[in-house]
Amino acid sequence: MVRTIDVVACLGDNYAYLLRDADSGGAVVIDAPEAAPILAAVEAAGCRLDAVLLTHHHGDHIEGAAEIRKRTGAQLVGAAADAHRLPPLDLMVADGEEAAIGGFRFRVMATPGHTRGHVVYHAPEASALFSGDTLFSLGCGRLFEGSAAEMWDSLLRLAALPPETAVCPGHEYTAANGRFARSVDPDNPALAERIAEVERLRAAGRPTVPVALGTELMTNPFLRAGDPAIAARLGLAGRPAVEVFAELRRLKDDFR
Structure with a gap:
């Protein structure tokens, strides 16, 4: 099967993703910040939208879901544990489950931290991870509901x-995450290279994602909290990685 991921810009800085199977004409969307650009992307691709997969309940990830469902008949899929905060779901999923939707296979992974009910979707055949607000390029989500330990455990699962x-x-x-990353990991040549790439992409008006997980493992300080050099720079030499992660998250919250 030929699978394509289209990045759909929504709102000010959100992305939805349209995952298409060229052979069957089927497609799914991950997250629904607003309906109009997603519906336009589906129409432009000439595909059949089978489902909308929601990562968490925040409004900038679900506001377009009801309209998309009404216009296309797509199923709404989300975490059973968070169903009370999501639009009415046609399919509820839980950690560790595999969902076969529209010709695609998704592994559901619970990633508490940003919110308690956050899930991400790993599509092995497409070699893609739809990480919502758990993992960003060069960053991670704020801890609105979960603890640093929960988020660190979630990131370790994704890093594997x-x-x-x-x-x-x-x-x-x-780009903003890169400025913080450079402040805590200034001697990392892979990070410098990634920041330069990001600057080129943004200057050309292009998205900086998707990005290979391997690149993130070399450049994202939140995935590298176990690196002794980062711990030493924060004055936490010898401390557990989860403590280094918690300090990184605290520093990022106040970074300007």
């Missing part, structure tokens, strides 16, 4: 996926 996995996050935050 194959390095060629394309990370598809919910926002275009990479």
Whole structure:
């Protein structure tokens, strides 16, 4: 099967993703920040939208879901644990389940931290991870409901996926994340190279994602909290990685 991921810009800095199977004409959308650009992308692609997969309940990820469902008949899919905060779901999923939707196979992974009910979707055949607001390029989500320990555990699960996995996050935050990353990891040549790439992409008006997980493992400080150099720079030499992660998240919250 030939599978294509279209990045759909929504709102100010959100992304939805249209995952298409060229052979069957089927497609799914991950997250629904607003209906109009997603419906336009579906129409332009000439595909059949089978489902909308929701990562979490925040309005900038679900506001277009009801209209898309009404216009296309697509199923709404989301976490059973968060169903009370999501639009009415046609299919409820839970951690560890595999969902076969529209010709695609998704592995559901619970990733508490940003919110308690957050899930991400790993599509092995497409070699893609739809990470919502858990993992960004060069960053991670704020801890609105979960603890640092929960988010660190969630990130470790994602870090264990194959390095060629394309990370598809919910926002275009990479340039701002890069400025923070450079402040805590200034001697990392892979990070410097990634920041330069991001600057070129944004200057050309292009998205900075998807990005290979392997690149994130070399450049994203939140995935590298176990690196002794980062711990030492934060004055936490010898401390557990989860403590380094918590300090990174605290510093990022106040970074300007």
